[in-house]
Amino acid sequence: MEMAGVRRAAQAQKRWSARIRPASRKTMTVEGSAYGEAVRAVRAGELDADEAADLIIDRMTDREVLGLLDGDSPSLLLPLIPVLLGRRPFVAGAVPRLGIPGIRFSDGPRGVVIGTSTAFPVTIARAATWDPLLEERVGHAIGLETRARGANYSASICVNLLRHPAWGRAQECYGEDPVLTGRMGAALTRGVRMNVMACVKHFALNSMENERFEVDVSVDEHALHEVYLPHFKTVVDAGADSVMSAYNRVRGEYMDVNRPLLTDVLRDEWGFSGFVTSDWVFGTHDAVVSLQAGMDVEMPLRMLRARDLPAALHRGDVARATVLRSARRILRTSVMHAATREAAGPCAAIIASPAHRVLAHQVAAESIVLLKNEITGGTPLLPLTSTIGHLAVIGRLAVRANLGDHGSSRVRPPSTVSPLKGLREALPRVRITTASGRNVRAAAAAAAAAETAIVVVGLDQHDEGESVVTAGVDVGVLGRAFGSGRLRRPLIALAHLASRFVRGGDRNSLDLRPSDVSLIRAVTAVNSRTVVVLIGGSAMLTEAWRDRVPALLLAWYGGMEGGHALASVLTGAVEPGGRLPFVLPTDAAHLPSFDSAAKSVIYDDRWGQRRLDGDGHAPAFPFGFGLGYTTIEHRLLNHKFDNTGGSAEVLVTNTGDREGSTVVQVYAADVSIRRPVAQLLGFKKVTLQPGAETTVQVALDAGPTLQRDPVTRHWAPRTGDWAMLAAQHSPSTWENARRLRRPGRLTYEENDLDSQSG
Template sequence: MIGASTALPVTIARAATWDPSLEERVGLAIGLETRARGANYSASVCVNLLRHPAWGRAQECYGEDPVLTARMGAAITRGVRVNAMACVKHFALNSMENERFEVDVSVDEHALHEVYLPHFRAVVEAGADSVMSSYNRVRGEYMDVNRALLTDVLRQEWGFSGFVTSDWVFGTHDAFLSLQAGMDVEMPLRLLRARELPAALRNGDLARATVLQSARRILRTCVQHAAAREMEAPTRAVIASPAHRALAHRVAAESIVLLKNETVGAAPLLPLAPTTGHLAVIGRLAARANLGDHGSSRVRPPSTVSPLQGLREALPGVRITTSSGRNERAAAALAAAAETAIVVVGLDQHDEGESVVTGGVDVGVLGRAFASGPLRRVLIGLAHLASRFVRGGDRSSLELRPGDERLIQAVVAANPGPSSC
């Protein structure tokens, strides 16, 4: 989404609601805001399986269960496509960031059709208008040229009639073979195909019927979508509207998983009592609105509320003091002086996510800078090389940062009673 939009809870949090009907409402909100921006296409349906919690884009998926993923993915698809064409991604077997441009996934037929594909099929059957192919290879072939999956399975076995796109910038490896395999659109810019297909058509290396087949898929899907949706488009007032912010708040509340709520004195620690005398809020994320990955799932809400600000608004009669926690001794002293201490730490875009791979630079910007000529091939080569030898967006450890752990230990030691992390 270009510009401001509602910051809905991430997909993995929404999965914790176990509520497909609520997820369909999320999809409806996404579609409305997409259309209000003048767009007609939303690549917001991510149903890749979380095979390991260290995956850098775990927040974008519904978890490790293909059944739950299928139910939730189908629900958001139904909601989105009321106002925008819904695109499901990343097809298929894309569950890692490190080496995502180069990895070759080997999988047997049973695992492929019983674990990795059923949720994609469910989303297709729910009406997905578009499918985005993934960067990786499957059984030796890059997905954009993998006819076995893009045509034999997706179209012939499942009956998908929409159009297939590449992943962004680095997702098209061969202008001819990808078209013949069933990949219709090179995203997001005019790159390989714009340069190579016109001459191939003129000299007869490429059949005109192959191009027309993809063109028909694209046009048919767009026309059918336009004919089915309501004629009157939503105004921009719907973007980050009170109704959508209330929906985001409800989803967040439904998604919370309380792991422990110990009894302190005669009552559990949570909810915090409005009669608390002194509350210390400590940690590097206490006064920040941590919105997660700065990659393709990044949102830019018109306003945010940090944990510190939220606590002050919820507990107006409580004295609240704060510390970033950089000085552990000072943080411990603050905790010792308080009746209750809260530590706010965790992961941000520097620890995991798509933005780690590109250094925070949008891949679309990279693509525009090198959209033509030999520099593009050099850029692709460097990206593939970097994905093999440079840390990607996957986590190397499931633990918190060492400094975060030390801060928690210092605060708990200073205030062993009512402390929360």
């Protein structure tokens, strides 16, 4: 045991020893055990979590301590992981003799994967709400249902940046912007950890799927610390209890053995005090080196560490202090969480309860992005009027709930609502005819006979999602431990077998399926009142057909209440509240190159809207864009800003004739360069009654205007001639800012950021 730990334990033992009562293994319960008493003492303020962890460790055998560092299930369960993940928590480090419950894992970016549960819209849909307060409510609901299913640890916070929309798991992230991602991820973290430990993933630079096990990411210091890591730090600062390391390599080292990131950055620079777990099965490459690098728990089975650590400890290949350091992190975090979480555990009735269904409906409705709504017959096509008599609902996705990926994030709700079902319930007196779209002539005939046609097209789990295997399974995927021996051949055979059934992975194209495009063209050719609804988890190109369509919405994978939410937006019962969390380009060539089979990639600071800005390409729809059913104006009044952040005061006015919402977005850019690149500093969602106005305070993040010295690790303002704008989406021009600015360097202390309305 480390000397600091010995001293803490000795000091605490005097205060605590009288409260520890011996108990037999048969009679010991959690609350009457060493662990339960430690939780009680921390809750009462008699011990801190470090002292409690040391006292528990002092009562553990070496075998029990080593057992904290990997999963409890035997490696033979590997083929059953997909089945078991949906039936029970995966446990690591349970010690019944002392009442230690262990880490009891559940996945769930869009809801709990164990049993049936509430299926919320996917993460990227919730990012489109631009509403951290709403996301915190989702986190609280997910935490409650996770706890009700017997788990105490949720890996629901995915904050990997969307570097390219072809990434198969784009639906599990919050989009392309570090500030939006950080704030939404922090909100989910705060909500989840009210009831269970919150794990943020996948650390770090994980944003491609097919070669995620092997790809090596090269990145310079600027892009690493100022683009791809800030949102992870935001979530860590929000209280994340755990971090999951990624499969990929960064600068030549797999993440489980990447000491520069796991220890030098995560712990030494950021001060993270929780524990790190591996991504599952293939995320641990060396039992000893990963422990020394800062990866605490191998998940989810007894594999490398169970085989190698006991002998390594006996030989002295790994220091006892290193083992105890990880054990202390795990127990300290677990005890602290148990002592501070909501006291009353939820009952099973909370799962998919009416309140959570209402929340799922609200989130889905507020995530829907209205991209086009042209005047048709003297008025905007949407919302649909109450006088409509005949509606045609067309497309293969119209009759499906289509909840998203069928990988590790899959949620199985007790019921679902398709777009067709939602519309029928919302419009009971309207004649609704349907066509699957497989027969384009039949679909066109149905559309021609109706007053309005709604075409529902897009993606599903066959097009994108988690990929369990790579295109070419090799020993590198299985890790050094399986380069030889009895498990090598069975694992490779299992992976090849799985590849015959696994769907999803990275996308081959950003276009819709050709059949969907043909369907849109056929329907719009016969009905000028056509609404296209896109379903999916990322960007889809629209140039081949967008000019034919008067109304266009992006409805994502909307969760179990997605059909009801879509109907409420189409009929005007609810305002379309979504704003794009990424840019929609006119051409995939305007984005970074993406090779789903690449073994090595370079990540720089040119991606998404920023790349389009820098290259001078106009998007189809910019980052942050979204229409409503009313008109709202913004005007930036004043601001306070320095290198720690600040706030902006924005006047918002609803100039329309109905209630509506907007997302106030504040951007900054260096206007001294030829093509200024917008940097989101802050945002806030606001709802206004018709004719109303209000002044909104928008919290600003200084991070995008700072640079990090790689030697001193000190952050300082970037040089440049900076201006600030309040806008309703990423601004397309900074000409006014150029005229207003005087030459010179940005000086935070003098509050030297000029401002104007967007």
